[in-house]
Each structure stands twice: as C-alpha cells, then as structure tokens.
Amino acid sequence: MPGNRLYLSDKQREGPRMNAAIVASNLSKKFGQFTAVNGISFEIGQGECFGFLGPNGAGKTTTVRMIHCVSPVSSGTINVFGETAGLENRKIKAMTGVIPQEINLDSGLTVAENLLVFSRFFDIPGNEAKKKVAELLAFVELEAKKNSRIDELSTGMKRRLLVARALLNKPRLIIADEPTTGLDPQARHLIWQRLRLLASQGTTLILTTQYMEEAEQLCNRLVVMDEGRILKHGSPRQLVSDEIGKEVVEIRIDKAQDEMLINLAAGCSCGHERAGDTLYFYCSEGHDLVKKVIDLGLPNVRNRPATLEDVFLKLTGRSLIE
Amino acid sequence: MNLSYRIFYVLVRNIISYKRFILPTFAVSLGQPLFYLVTFGIGMGAYMGYVGGKPYLNFLVPGVLISSVMLSSTFECLYDTFVKMVHERLYDSLIATPVSAEDVVAGDIAWGAFRGLLSGVLMLVVALFMGVHPASVASALLIVAIMAFVGVLFSSLAMIVTSFAPNFDFFNYYTELIITPMLFFSGVFFPLDKFPQWLKVFALFLPLTHAVNISRAVFSGEAVPGLWWSLLILVVMEAAAFVIGIRLMKRRLIT
Numbered sequence: 001m002p003g004n005r006l007y008l009s010d011k012q013r014e015g016p017r018m019n020a021a022i023v024a025s026n027l028s029k030k031f032g033q034f035t036a037v038n039g040i041s042f043e044i045g046q047g048e049c050f051g052f053l054g055p056n057g058a059g060k061t062t063t064v065r066m067i068h069c070v071s072p073v074s075s076g077t078i079n080v081f082g083e084t085a086g087l088e089n090r091k092i093k094a095m096t097g098v099i100p101q102e103i104n105l106d107s108g109l110t111v112a113e114n115l116l117v118f119s120r121f122f123d124i125p126g127n128e129a130k131k132k133v134a135e136l137l138a139f140v141e142l143e144a145k146k147n148s149r150i151d152e153l154s155t156g157m158k159r160r161l162l163v164a165r166a167l168l169n170k171p172r173l174i175i176a177d178e179p180t181t182g183l184d185p186q187a188r189h190l191i192w193q194r195l196r197l198l199a200s201q202g203t204t205l206i207l208t209t210q211y212m213e214e215a216e217q218l219c220n221r222l223v224v225m226d227e228g229r230i231l232k233h234g235s236p237r238q239l240v241s242d243e244i245g246k247e248v249v250e251i252r253i254d255k256a257q258d259e260m261l262i263n264l265a266a267g268c269s270c271g272h273e274r275a276g277d278t279l280y281f282y283c284s285e286g287h288d289l290v291k292k293v294i295d296l297g298l299p300n301v302r303n304r305p306a307t308l309e310d311v312f313l314k315l316t317g318r319s320l321i322e
Numbered sequence: 323m324n325l326s327y328r329i330f331y332v333l334v335r336n337i338i339s340y341k342r343f344i345l346p347t348f349a350v351s352l353g354q355p356l357f358y359l360v361t362f363g364i365g366m367g368a369y370m371g372y373v374g375g376k377p378y379l380n381f382l383v384p385g386v387l388i389s390s391v392m393l394s395s396t397f398e399c400l401y402d403t404f405v406k407m408v409h410e411r412l413y414d415s416l417i418a419t420p421v422s423a424e425d426v427v428a429g430d431i432a433w434g435a436f437r438g439l440l441s442g443v444l445m446l447v448v449a450l451f452m453g454v455h456p457a458s459v460a461s462a463l464l465i466v467a468i469m470a471f472v473g474v475l476f477s478s479l480a481m482i483v484t485s486f487a488p489n490f491d492f493f494n495y496y497t498e499l500i501i502t503p504m505l506f507f508s509g510v511f512f513p514l515d516k517f518p519q520w521l522k523v524f525a526l527f528l529p530l531t532h533a534v535n536i537s538r539a540v541f542s543g544e545a546v547p548g549l550w551w552s553l554l555i556l557v558v559m560e561a562a563a564f565v566i567g568i569r570l571m572k573r574r575l576i577t
Binding site: 089090093096098100108113117121122123165169 | 328340342414
C-alpha cells in the first residue's frame with residue numbers, strides 16, 4: 001500500500017539499503033591453534049552505529065582490530081570504504097579514528113602535545129593541527145588541562161582525551177573499543193553524547209561493549225558474538241522482542257519449585273530458564289503470570305521490562321565466563 | 323619493508339618527549355664513559371705512557387667516544403623501547419595511524435642513534451677540555467658521522483634483543499654478557515696485538531672492534547691496517563641488524 005506509513009515492515013523501517021561502509025565476508029582470525037574469530041560475515045552501512053556485543057574473549061576486539069588494520073586477517077576479506085584491509089592499510093588507517101580499550105596516551109607528552117604529535121602522524125600541517133587541537137580540547141572539555149601531564153588526569157579525562165585523539169583526522173569511521181570502561185556515570189554520559197553527536201553528523205561508528213545500556217543508547221544495529229561467532233544480529237529493540245518478548249518475571253526460589261511454577265505458567269505463553277538461584281520467565285506480557293504467582297505469596301518476585309541484557313545472557317549463557 | 327618518511331615523525335615525537343628528561347639523561351650518558359676516561363686515561367695512562375708513539379689518552383679517546391655511542395644507543399633501544407612498547411602501549415597507538423610498524427621501529431632506531439650521537443658529542447667536548455682533539459675539522463665532522471652510523475648499528479642490535487625480551491631482567495644477559503665484555507675485547511682500552519691469535523680472531527667478530535678501528539683512524543687522520551675491511555664489515559652488520567631488528571619487532575607488534 002504505497003503512501004501508508006503505518007504498516008512498515010522491518011526491512012522498510014531500516015530505510016533503503018545504505019551504502020556499505022564496511023563489508024566483511026567469511027572473516028577468520030587464528031592465533032596458532034586458537035581460533036579467535038571463526039568465519040563471520042557482516043555489513044555496516046555508512047552513518048550507522050554498529051555494535052559488537054559479547055563476553056570477554058568473544059572475538060569483538062580481534063574483529064575490530066582487523067577492521068582498522070592493526071591485525072592481519074587469517075582468512076576472508078574486509079573492505080572499508082572500498083579499500084581492502086591488508087592491501088591499503090595506510091589509506092584505511094588515515095580515515096579511521098580509534099578509541100582504544102586500553103589507555104595508551106603518550107605519557108612523555110602533555111595533553112596538547114599528545115594531540116599535536118598525533119596529528120603529525122596523519123600528515124596534518126602544523127597550523128591546521130593547532131586549530132584542530134584547540135577545537136577538540138573544547139569538544140571534550142579539556143581546555144583547562146591542555147598543559148597537564150597525562151599522569152595528572154583522572155581516568156575520565158584520559159578517556160575523553162582518547163576520544164579527542166581519535167577525531168584529529170576527521171575520520172569517516174570511528175572505532176570505539178569499550179570506550180567507557182571504568183568511568184563514572186557523568187563521564188560515561190559525556191562520552192555517549194559526543195559519540196551520538198558524531199554519528200548524527202554522518203560518521204560511521206563501530207562500538208564494542210559489555211555494557212548493554214551503552215549498546216541500547218548508541219547502536220542502530222548490533223551483533224552478539226560468542227566464541228568467535230556471531231550468534232544473532234538486529235536492532236536492539238528487535239533482538240529483545242525476538243529473543244525475550246516484552247517482559248521478564250524473575251522468581252528467586254529453590255529449584256525444587258520449578259516444576260510447579262512452570263505448570264502454573266502454562267497458560268501464560270512464557271518461555272522459562274533457570275540460572276543459579278533464579279527462575280526467569282520471558283513473556284510477551286507478564287501480568288497474568290504475576291497475578292498467579294502473587295497468590296502463592298512468594299517473597300522474591302520481580303516483573304520488569306525485557307532488556308538487551310536478557311538477550312545477551314540468554315544467548316551467551318548466564319554462567320560465569322572466565 | 324613498509325618504510326616511509328613517517329620515520330621522521332616518530333623521531334620528532336621522541337625529541338619532544340625528551341625535553342623533560344634531557345638533564346638527567348645527560349648525566350647518565352656522561353657517567354660511565356667519563357669514568358673510563360678519567361680512570362683509564364689519567365690513572366692508568368700514567369703507567370701506559372705512549373701507545374703507537376702518542377700519549378695514551380690520544381689512543382683511548384676515539385675508543386671511548388664510540389663506546390659511549392654504543393652504550394647510549396643500546397640502553398635507549400632496550401629499556402626505553404621496552405617501556406614504550408609494553409608498559410605504555412605507545413606503539414599500539416602509533417600503528418593505528420598511517421605510521422606503519424616498520425616506521426615506528428625505524429623511527430626508534432633513528433632516535434637511539436641520535437641519543438648515542440649526543441653522548442658521543444658530549445664526550446668529544448670533554449676530550450677537548452682534556453686537551454685531546456681530532457686531527458682536523460674534517461676528521462671531527464667525519465667522527466660525528468661515524469658516531470651516527472655506529473648508533474644505528476647498536477640500536478638495531480638492541481631492537482633484536484628487545485623483540486624477544488619477556489621483561490627487564492632479560493636485558494641483563496645482553497648488557498652483562500655481550501655489551502660489557504665487548505668493551506674489553508674490542509681494543510678500546512689497549513691494543514689487541516698482545517692478545518693470542520684466537521682472541522684476535524674472536525675480536526674480529528665484534529662490531530665494536532671495527533667501529534673503534536675506524537674511529538681511531540679518522541680521529542688521528544692516519545690510516546690503520548684493515549680500515550676498509552672494518553668499514554665493509556660494519557656496513558654489512560648494520561644492514562643485517564636493521565632489517566632483522568625491524569622484522570622481529572614487527573612480529574611482536576602486529577599479531
């Protein structure tokens with residue numbers, strides 16, 4: 001029905017297929033006998049914010065390191081804005097900004113020197129670099145610290161400086177590898193705002209994270225990875241509704257009661273999962289189930305909206321990953 | 323070898339960073355060679371008298387100049403490079419830019435050579451104050467060029483060691499078992515002609531022997547036997563060490 005905007009399919013909702021910024025096909029990375037990334041394929045559109053989620057060791061960082069050409073691919077291919085990783089590494093790096101997971105600022109230099117020296121690496125001429133550095137220090141609210149040494153900065157300031165450093169070359173692609181690890185909420189929100197602003201200006205953004213809230217705040221689309229493979233992909237909302245539903249009912253109770261509760265929930269069309277001391281029901285609507293459970297007078301019952309975290313835990317397992 | 327003009331940017335980074343440490347490192351790089359000049363030159367020189375028809379100090383200075391280059395370049399590309407690579411993860415941030423891993427390592431080799439050159443020039447100034455000077459302005463300039471060249475050689479050799487090093491302690495093997503002994507087997511402090519034949523042959527395998535040989539010839543402006551051989555051997559060693567050092571470091575940086 002042309003012109004009817006009420007009934008858009010999921011495909012239409014995403015809009016017309018965007019020009020791909022990054023195309024990876026059958027990508028693998030082996031370290032000796034260990035396979036860190038195992039034949040994954042994905043496409044990232046221009047201007048999209050694309051997330052890689054997964055537990056430690058899932059292969060997220062390895063994947064993004066291959067995208068920005070600091071780690072050679074073992075097999076498969078990656079194209080970044082039409083350039084092939086491994087062949088045109090300098091070109092790809094010249095248009096990419098990286099916010100690394102580890103704080104690797106140059107401790108031998110001051111805040112401003114860090115940015116000035118780095119802009120040299122991108123062949124930015126001196127005058128232009130000075131202007132850009134002043135502008136970026138303002139952007140991350142570090143003007144007052146421009147002559148400070150790196151070890152005088154708080155973790156939040158260091159992370160903001162990493163953001164500024166990643167923007168020196170006006171990148172078409174920004175790779176943020178767990179950019180808010182170890183930050184307080186204020187600093188975290190500041191970084192999210194800056195990243196959203198960049199995305200709204202058309203920069204393609206790749207984010208790896210373990211914080212589901214971060215992914216929900218920033219990503220248009222994401223993949224959940226585990227053990228080097230992509231388990232699921234989609235928009236955060238779509239993943240939640242496909243994998244979990246709308247609501248979750250958590251009941252902290254002894255395992256012996258599981259059968260009784262599952263029978264009780266039979267009419268409510270909820271999926272269920274036991275993890276540790278808690279029984280989870282994934283429902284399109286939790287109200288009916290909660291009413292029934294309340295009649296039992298159980299002490300630890302919680303009904304809440306389903307989140308990306310539920311998807312993550314369902315897909316990658318609720319047990320501890322070492 | 324994926325080398326480019328960006329080597330220069332890495333060198334500039336090091337020079338800017340160095341500003342803050344310049345005085346303490348001057349003291350350190352002067353320390354050991356100065357100690358050799360004073361103890362050997364003045365203390366032992368009193369007993370040695372003349373070597374090859376010249377005061378002992380004139381024999382000693384060209385050797386100590388080159389030794390100070392060797393020590394500074396070596397330490398720079400062992401400890402400082404290791405800190406930048408492992409502790410500060412500086413190299414990781416550099417190779418995420420258009421600077422290649424080869425550029426980074428070559429830039430640090432150039433930096434190590436520069437530090438060696440600085441130490442050598444400082445020692446040359448000290449020697450001038452002690453009344454020992456090169457034969458001519460030309461030989462002084464040539465000495466400086468040779469110091470830079472020898473700096474690249476020992477920086478590259480140190481890079482090879484750093485590419486394997488699991489931690490700081492590892493460097494002790496290299497400095498205590500190779501660098502320090504080399505000082506005494508390369509004709510820095512006394513001529514090698516009283517050594518038994520097998521030790522003389524052994525000394526020919528040491529890069530410092532050849533570096534000192536050339537330095538002495540240039541400093542005095544008088545030819546020494548085997549000068550061109552020394553130069554050729556040094557060039558070959560340097561080219562090999564440079565290529566191998568960069569390859570091995572790249573293997574460690576790019577995984």
